[in-house]
Amino acid sequence: MGRLRVAVVGTGFMGSVHSRSATVAGGEVVGVVGSTPAKGREAAHRWGAGQGFDSIEDALRAGVDVVHVCTPNVTHAEFCRTALTAGVAVVCEKPLATDPATARELTELAAERGLVTAVPFVYRYYASIRDARARLAQPGHRPPWLVHGSYLQDWLADSGASNWRVDPAAGGATRAFGDIGVHWCDLAEFVTGQRITRVNAGFGRSTDTRPSVDGTQVPVATEDGAVVLLQTDAGAVGSVVVSQASAGYKNALSLSLDGPDASYSFQQESPESLWIGGRDSNQVVMRDPSRPGAPVGRAAGLPSGHPQGYYESFADFVADTYAAIGGEEVPGLPTFADGLRAAQLSAAVVASAGSGAWVDVPQALRAA
DSSP states (O other), rough: OOEEEEEEOOHHHHHHHHHHHHHHHTEHEEEEEEESSSHHOOOOOOOOOOOOSSHHHHHHHHHSSSEEESSSSGGHHHHHHHHHTTTTTEOSSSOSSSSHHHHHHHHHHHHHHTOEOOHHHHHGGGGHHHHHHHHHHHHTOOOOOOEEEEOOOOOOOTTTTTOGGGHHHHHHHHIIIIIHHHHHHHHHHHHHHHOOEEEEEEEOOOOOEEETTOOOOOOSSOOEEEEEEEEEESOEEEEEEEEEEOOOSEEEEEEEEEEESSSEEEESSSSSSSEOEEESSSEEOOOTSTTTTTOOOOGSSSOTTTTHHHEEEEEEEHHHHHHHHHHHOOOOOOOHHHHHHHHHHHHHHHHHHHOOOOOOOOOOOOOO
């Protein structure tokens, strides 16, 4: 199979990440679709892509193998639907859709057409995460009964800061949880193999107004942070605290899994290590592909002492996606089924925050 021909829809930061990762993974970015033709051409020049397309239809007519959707949340479904209907594989930024019904429609459409899909839950690609998952899967290892952590950022800590995600008309009904909380939930479920079955959530805001595009102050309708209690299908309990307005925290995802045999702790800002707690002693295991029993896969190609960062993990995710398009079996690839899962979790969290009650989470098919 030759180089995959790639179109990127979206010209912002995530579009640049997808374009870079597509190139690193061996794809050819033949063009970019922007919100205007001029923006598409400018981004194509900036990223070294082939050209700026006027529309996704133009990109599809040019003949592409995969479309990367990196636009504001509420537009994801229309671009995904267009590409899937044309018989083209899709990588869609999360959320796959801002409601579960649409996410299910897209998941079923892709399945009907036999197309490879992916949603970039890229923190799965840290070797330390794969290490924890493998250890918990060992025969006889009793599962964690307590699952807890947080995902904290500060890019909206300033009350004068704003972004399209603040507006539910562009970002959907949930912001902090829907944007980053679903990452934490995906990791918790991926590592443990357990599924969150119930949630009890509360939302909060650090400020009641933020500036609009024209500079006027408008009410904030989405959450700056969330606190979510949870229960799993294996009887575990836990919690996650999510915030986009906590000063000093840049991208601080932490995941702790506490069990009777061992406890595990992962910190995204220090991803080269996995803390393992035991009743008699604790240890910090560093990422080292040469260590017996170390995780295999794309991350194993990077020698220890050469930090595996966000870009590397994203490129590994895209490389896995392209391998799947080429017909390979790729265990652990996050697909549209995982995007549907995130949409169901988000809807349950929003419903719980509105009612104050525990809300059951529908159980989608396991994709990983």
